[in-house]
Each structure stands twice: as C-alpha cells, then as structure tokens.
Amino acid sequence: MTHDEISQLLGAFALDAVDTDEAEAIRAHLVECPRCASEVAEHWEVTGLIANVGVDAPAELWDRIAAQIDTDSGARRPAPLHLASSSPAPSRAPTTVRRRLAWSTVGTIAAAAAVVAVLMAVQVGRLDQRVSQLGLATRHNELTQAVQAALLEPDAQKVTLADTGSATGGTSPGNGARAAVVVVLPDGSAFLVNTGLPRLASDRTYQLWGVVNGQTVSLGLLGSQPRDVAFTVNPSAPVKAFAVTDEVAGGVVRTTHTPVALSTSA
Amino acid sequence: MGGSENPFDMLKLETASDAALMVAIARMHEPALAEAYRRHGGAVLALARRVLGSADLAEEVTQEVFVDLWDSPERFDPGRGALRTFLMTKAHGRAVDIVRSESARRRREERTVRETVVSGYDIEHQAWDLAIAEQVKAAVTSLPAEERTAIEMAYFDGHTYREVASILGQPEGTVKSRIRSGLGRLRSALAQHGVETAWTEP
Numbered sequence: 194m195t196h197d198e199i200s201q202l203l204g205a206f207a208l209d210a211v212d213t214d215e216a217e218a219i220r221a222h223l224v225e226c227p228r229c230a231s232e233v234a235e236h237w238e239v240t241g242l243i244a245n246v247g248v249d250a251p252a253e254l255w256d257r258i259a260a261q262i263d264t265d266s267g268a269r270r271p272a273p274l275h276l277a278s279s280s281p282a283p284s285r286a287p288t289t290v291r292r293r294l295a296w297s298t299v300g301t302i303a304a305a306a307a308v309v310a311v312l313m314a315v316q317v318g319r320l321d322q323r324v325s326q327l328g329l330a331t332r333h334n335e336l337t338q339a340v341q342a343a344l345l346e347p348d349a350q351k352v353t354l355a356d357t358g359s360a361t362g363g364t365s366p367g368n369g370a371r372a373a374v375v376v377v378l379p380d381g382s383a384f385l386v387n388t389g390l391p392r393l394a395s396d397r398t399y400q401l402w403g404v405v406n407g408q409t410v411s412l413g414l415l416g417s418q419p420r421d422v423a424f425t426v427n428p429s430a431p432v433k434a435f436a437v438t439d440e441v442a443g444g445v446v447r448t449t450h451t452p453v454a455l456s457t458s459a
Numbered sequence: 460m461g462g463s464e465n466p467f468d469m470l471k472l473e474t475a476s477d478a479a480l481m482v483a484i485a486r487m488h489e490p491a492l493a494e495a496y497r498r499h500g501g502a503v504l505a506l507a508r509r510v511l512g513s514a515d516l517a518e519e520v521t522q523e524v525f526v527d528l529w530d531s532p533e534r535f536d537p538g539r540g541a542l543r544t545f546l547m548t549k550a551h552g553r554a555v556d557i558v559r560s561e562s563a564r565r566r567r568e569e570r571t572v573r574e575t576v577v578s579g580y581d582i583e584h585q586a587w588d589l590a591i592a593e594q595v596k597a598a599v600t601s602l603p604a605e606e607r608t609a610i611e612m613a614y615f616d617g618h619t620y621r622e623v624a625s626i627l628g629q630p631e632g633t634v635k636s637r638i639r640s641g642l643g644r645l646r647s648a649l650a651q652h653g654v655e656t657a658w659t660e661p
Contacts, residue, residue: 201632201635201636201639202620202635202639203639204635204636204638204639204640204641204642204643205613205619205620205634205635205638205639207642208551208610208613208614208638209551209552209555209613209614209617210555210613210614210618210619210620210623210638211619211620212619212621234539234540235642235646236639236642236646237540237544237547237548238540238541238544238646239642239645239646239649240547240548240551240614240642241541241543241544241547241548242591242595242649243595243599243610243614243645244502244505244506244509244547244551244614244615249501250496250497250499250500250501250503250504251500251501251504254500254504254518254521254522255493255496255497255500257518257522258492258496258522258525258526259489259493261522261526262489262492262526262529262530337479338476338478338479338482339482341475341476341479341482341483342479342482342483342486342488345472345475345483345488345490345491346486346488347488
C-alpha cells in the first residue's frame with residue numbers, strides 16, 4: 194500500500210477495525226513514518242476518552258491479578274534505574290547501612306578529614322567529573338520520577354539530615370528541622386532531596402560528605418540551591434553518616450566548616 | 460528506615476504520577492501496579508465489557524492487560540501517550556481479537572441484553588468523570604450521525620470497517636474516511652472544550 198492508501202486507513206486502524214494483513218502493512222509503515230504514527234497516537238487518545246466509563250476497578254479482580262504475578266514471579270528482574278550518574282553496580286549488597294553514627298562537632302569531621310588527606314587527594318580528581326554528572330542528572334527530567342521510585346523501594350535506606358543552625362553563622366542553636374533527606378538504594382544509587390536548605394549566594398555551594406569506613410569523603414557538590422540530586426555510593430562500603438557543608442563554589446577537598454546539616458542518629 | 464515520622468508523606472502512591480508508578484512497576488514494586496489498576500482498571504474493564512458483552516471475558520482481558528504491564532513495562536513508552544490510553548488500546552485490541560474468534564462470535568450473537576456495568580463511583584473518579592464526561596458526550600453528539608455510527612460500530616461492536624460498510628450498505632472507502640474524519644472532528648471538539656486528551660494525574 195502507498196502512504197496515501199495507508200493514511201486513509203489510520204482511523205480504522207486505531208479502532209482495530211482493519212483486516213489482519215492491512216494491520217501488518219500499517220504497523221510496518223508506522224515504524225518509518227512519524228507523521229502517520231503521530232496521527233494514530235492522536236486517534237488513540239480520542240478513543241481512550243470516548244471509552245472512558247468511570248467505574249471502580251473491582252477488588253476481586255485485583256486479587257486474581259496479584260495472584261498471577263506472584264505465581265509468575267521470577268519471570269523478570271527489576272529494571273535498573275536510568276540515571277545520568279549510574280554506573281554498573283556490583284551484585285546487590287545486603288542493606289546493612291544504619292544510622293549509627295552522628296556527627297556532632299566539626300572536630301570530628303576535621304579529625305577524620307586529616308586522617309584521610311591522602312585519600313581525599315585521590316578523590317578530588319573525581320570530583321570534577323562527579324560535578325558534571327550531578328549537573329546532568331539535575332537537568333534530567335526523569336530525576337524526580339527516579340527519586341519517587343527510590344522512595345518506594347522497600348530496601349531503600351532513608352536518612353534525615355537535620356538543620357544544625359550553623360547556616361545562620363552558628364549563632365542560633367540548631368532547630369533540628371529536616372534540612373534534607375538522603376535515599377540510598379542497595380545498588381549504590383543515591384539521591385538527596387532538599388527539603389529545607391536555604392539558597393546560597395551564587396559564589397557558594399553546598400557540599401555533601403559521608404563517613405565511609407571511618408573516613409570522611411566528599412560525595413559531591415550540590416550547588417547553591419539544590420533540589421533533587423543524584424549521586425552514587427559504593428554499595429560494599431556503607432556510608433555511616435552524612436553531612437552537608439557550605440563551601441566556596443567549586444568545592445573543597447577538606448572542609449573546615451561546621452556542617453549546616455547532619456544525619457540524625459536513629 | 461523505620462522511625463515513627465514518615466518524611467515522605469508527599470510521595471504517597473496515590474499522589475504519584477503515572478510515570479512515577481511506571482518506574483516503580485519496572486522495579487517490581489507491586490503496590491505501584493495495584494495503584495495503576497485502581498486508577499485505570501475500571502475503565503479498562505468497562506471498555507472490554509462493552510466490546511465483548513461478557514463480564515467474564517472482560518475480566519480475563521483486564522487481567523491479561525495488567526499482567527502484561529507487569530511483565531513488560533518497557534512496552535509502555537511515556538513519550539507516545541498516557542498510560543490510560545496505552546492500557547485502553549491494549550485492552551481493545553485483545554477484546555477485538557476475542558470477538559473475531561468464531562466461538563466468541565457465536566456467544567455474542569446469542570446475547571440479548573447488554574450487561575450494564577454498575578458499580579460505586581469514588582470521589583476522584585466521579586469528579587473526573589463529571590467534568591470530562593459532559594464534554595465527551597457533547598463532542599460525540601455533535602458528530603454527523605454517519606460518522607458517529609461508523610465509529611461506534613467499529614469501536615464498540617468490534618466490527619472491521621469492511622463489515623460496517625456491508626452492514627450499512629455503504630462503500631468501504633466512505634466508511635473508512637468517515638471513521639478517520641470523525642475521530643479528527645472529536646479531537647478538535649474536545650480540544651476546543653479544553654479537555655486534555657492525555658490522562659495525567661488522578
């Protein structure tokens with residue numbers, strides 16, 4: 194059939210009202226003709242509406258569906274999250290991360306940072322790369338969906354970072370309000386959801402830190418007004434605690450600042 | 460994880476977008492499929508029932524559609540339309556296959572009274588339906604009768620355009636162009652009344 198002959202049939206095709214051989218020819222044509230494909234998509238939107246009857250979905254039928262997918266379970270594996278910063282993760286690590294430690298003073302961080310100064314020098318080389326990855330991830334409009342899905346994961350580790358009060362110059366006591374939430378999936382995909390970090394001047398940035406194997410490492414820069422940010426952690430090296438500091442734009446290798454937000458102990 | 464305070468109240472399944480549900484379904488989160496079923500299962504079932512004229516067959520089709528969504532979530536391409544549209548299209552295609560199989564055709568001819576779907580509305584459905592249904596009804600009513608008849612016979616009764624032509628004693632070419640122009644006319648009428656043709660949030 195020619196393009197014209199096929200386009201005459203697009204309405205009937207959208208209603209499943211063509212013969213089998215016609216349907217095959219049209220499907221083949223749609224693959225290579227975006228104009229016809231988009232017309233069919235429009236017809237489908239209309240048919241979806243005129244068919245719309247607002248009845249409740251019966252619960253008994255859901256029970257049958259649930260029973261069938263439980264029986265079939267194992268037929269497929271969970272799809273990986275598509276993240277700009279995602280990298281092939283090693284096999285699923287057991288979720289052993291717990292919020293056992295909480296930083297309470299800058300001294301803890303400074304001491305830990307001093308111990309791992311050499312390690313940090315290696316880390317900083319990767320910082321630039323990670324910064325660009327974070328930027329990419331932020332622009333990605335799938336990020337919010339990915340965060341939502343991550344929050345629904347039963348084995349996701351969710352850590353609340355509380356306001357320490359030092360964002361206002363350290364003069365006011367921490368009000369303990371929730372500043373951000375970190376979600377870590379067993380495969381090492383992780384997200385920070387900003388729930389209360391105020392906007393910084395444009396020459397400042399928030400920087401996220403974690404304690405891994407007793408050492409403080411930078412997990413990435415969050416920008417001056419972070420919203421949802423994706424990052425990755427090594428699933429076999431659990432992060433014991435998280436902190437956010439306010440640094441000069443570009444970030445620092447080791448911080449001398451009091452965290453503006455700290456993970457709370459469980 | 461635990462803790463009595465749940466900081467994720469705003470991310471409950473009931474308020475997640477269909478796209479977010481699909482991400483969760485792809486990651487085998489069964490409650491997300493249950494939520495997709497809660498939102499769209501009723502419409503899918505009603506369409507299948509209308510085409511098939513059988514409550515039992517309609518439930519089989521609906522079950523198949525949602526199990527397929529669970530097994531092959533990647534077949535839904537959010538760039539090409541709403542989840543509801545995708546599910547309705549799948550259900551319709553399957554229902555028509557059944558209608559055209561010989562045994563079901565006989566069964567269908569035997570039926571005298573079309574079953575009416577009666578079930579309680581919930582508030583959300585009702586709000587959506589009342590707002591949209593009026594517009595859809597107006598748009599359908601405004602169609603030229605011959606276009607409306609051709610679309611209804613093809614879509615709801617599962618006839619091919621050739622069968623419609625033969626039943627109505629009209630040329631095939633006339634019927635297929637009436638279906639096409641009728642669908643186009645419905646689309647502009649709905650757009651004119653501000654009806655979003657893509658389902659987004661409940």
